[in-house]
Amino acid sequence: MIKTKTFGWVLALLVLFSLSACSNMFRGGDRDLDKIEADREVETQGRPQRLRDLFITQNSSTELKVNRFIWKATLEVLDFMPIKEVDPFTGIIEFDWAIPPGGTREYQATAVISDPALDARSLQVTFRTRPGVVDPDLNIEIENAILTRARQLKIEELGF
DSSP states (O other): OHHHHHHHHHHHHHHHHHHHHHSSTTTTTHHHHHHHHHHHHHHHTTSOSSGGGGTSOSOSOOOOOSOHHHHHHHHHHTTTSOEEEEETTTTEEEEEEEOOTTOOSOEEEEEEEOOSSSSGGGEEEEEEESSOOOOHHHHHHHHHHHHHHHHHHHHHHHTO
């Protein structure tokens, strides 16, 4: 009988402590709740809260973060290569395998336009071959050709 009473008390205390751990009784009450709620609001700020929020557009104007002159110049300079994939929102153009005019080697390229400014930091071109070895100067030469053509396109648009 003593064992069952002791077991009953231990069980009751265990239930009491486990339930009190779930409450705010020992943690300062509503003050912590306000802080937790404020932290949760900061964490989710800018993110959709419900499934239907994914389909509701908050801002109807979509702004591209790429330079249109560099974009067009890239397509013009590398027009001998077929386009594999294009994403104007991230500024990535992937070209498929092709042999340049007058060349003997097959290349694949990826161009990343990362800034709306018309300068060298906005463009990064990476060429690959089947063996994988490409002279680093080739990437720089192609980038320079694209930037030169982009400047020409801008001058033509301005009417100089």
